[in-house]
Amino acid sequence: MDFNKFKELYQKKEVQHFQHQVTSKPLVSVLVQAYNHEFYIKQCLDAILAQKTNFDFEILLGEDVSTDKTREICLEYAQNYPKKIRLFLHHPANKIRVMDVVTGNFNAFYNLYKARGKYIAFCEGDDYWTDPLKLQKQVDFLEIKSDFALSYHRFEEKFEQSSKKIEQLSLEQPKQDLNKNELSALIYHPLFSTVCFRNYLKDLPEEVMQVINVDSFLLSMLGTFGKAKFQSEISASVYRRHPRGIWTRKNREIQLLTKILLFKNLVSYYKDKSLTRNFQSNLKNTRKMLLVLYLKSGMPIKAVRLIPKLL
Incomplete structure (x- = not known):
């Protein structure tokens, strides 16, 4: 479905677009979904803003009606960085329920549809990048290797208020190039916040709207377009594990x-x-x-x- 069909099906209330001065032709769109990330969102945004590139990039920041001070922080950053940040203020009526769970799917897909870059990168509001050349290194590779749909890199898990129960959920990560079948069949699963991919996903199927593992579905779709490059030279990003995180709350x-x-x-x-x-x-x-x-x-x-x- 295209963006108009998506809005027809799922948008009950108009999304508020904060005023900005972002270039209309960025090479990369960085998509950030923020919800109850009061203690983390500044580090996430600062790391993205610190990216050193020889091209323009935009940050699409979707704030999903947090119950803490996340929206206030997002507004502050949008005001301070009007040439970098496009802020979307969401309404609770638009949230998509899956398995009787309120998800952030509408926020994530809205960002993806509104992205204008040739390349897309994701970073959840409670994660952060550590390499200021991350985007530059990934784009440099993808610009010369057209048979690769995406590149990805290492990550490290940071456990906050950790317990044995949470630590047992530690993620495995691939550390090699992946062919189309390995990616599309989800034999290996790069962490989505490490990925930079070509903006192929302009039309999204209804099926992806109705899952919780959205990143897995999108990675499988990307695998039908090309291979995945593992870039070992990029410093590991940080994937935060904390009691508010969705997967640390889920039982088996x-x-x-x-x-x-x-x-x-x-x-x-x-x-x-x-x-x-x-x-x-x-x-x-x-x-x-x-x-x-x-x-x-x-x-x-x-x-x-x-x-x-x-x-």
Whole structure:
């Protein structure tokens, strides 16, 4: 769907655009989604503003009706950096619910649709980059390697108020170039805040709107366009793990259910038979894992309801 169709389906209230003086033809659009990031958003934005490039870039900052001082901070930055920041102030009526959970999907997709750059980079409002040449290095590579859809780099996890329970969720990261199949089939999964990709995703399918693992869906789509380059020369960005983070709050059942929803929607989206079979297999295996969890956790009713979907 294009932007007009997206707004027709999901925008209940007009998004407020803060006044800016950003160039109309940036080479890179950096997309930042902010929600209840009062203690982190300044570090995120400062690191992006510190990027040293020989090209123009824009920062699309979506503030998603935070309950803390995040919106106030975003307004301050938009006022101080009118030539860099395009601030979008969202309304709670536009939030998209998935699995009965209020998500930031509308905010993220609105940013993506409004991006004007040839290349796109993401950074969540509670993460931050450490290499001031990150964008320059990624764009330099992509400008000369047209068969690569994206590049990515290392990241480090920063645990705040950490506990053993949270630390067990530590992410694995690939550290090599990925071919189209490895990326599109989600065999390997670069962290989205390390990625810089070509702006191929101008039309988005309905299926991606209805998942929680949006980054996984988008990475799979990008893999159909080209390969992924791992740039070891870029300093690791920081992926923050804290009690407010979405994945640190989810128990094992919810994690598996979100994966099941992702694979179901990817099966629905793809027409390519090999990718469809891949995600059908992933779907079946994840349902088996959920069945085992239900049996071990003493939830026989849920287990019985799941069995027909495995047959």
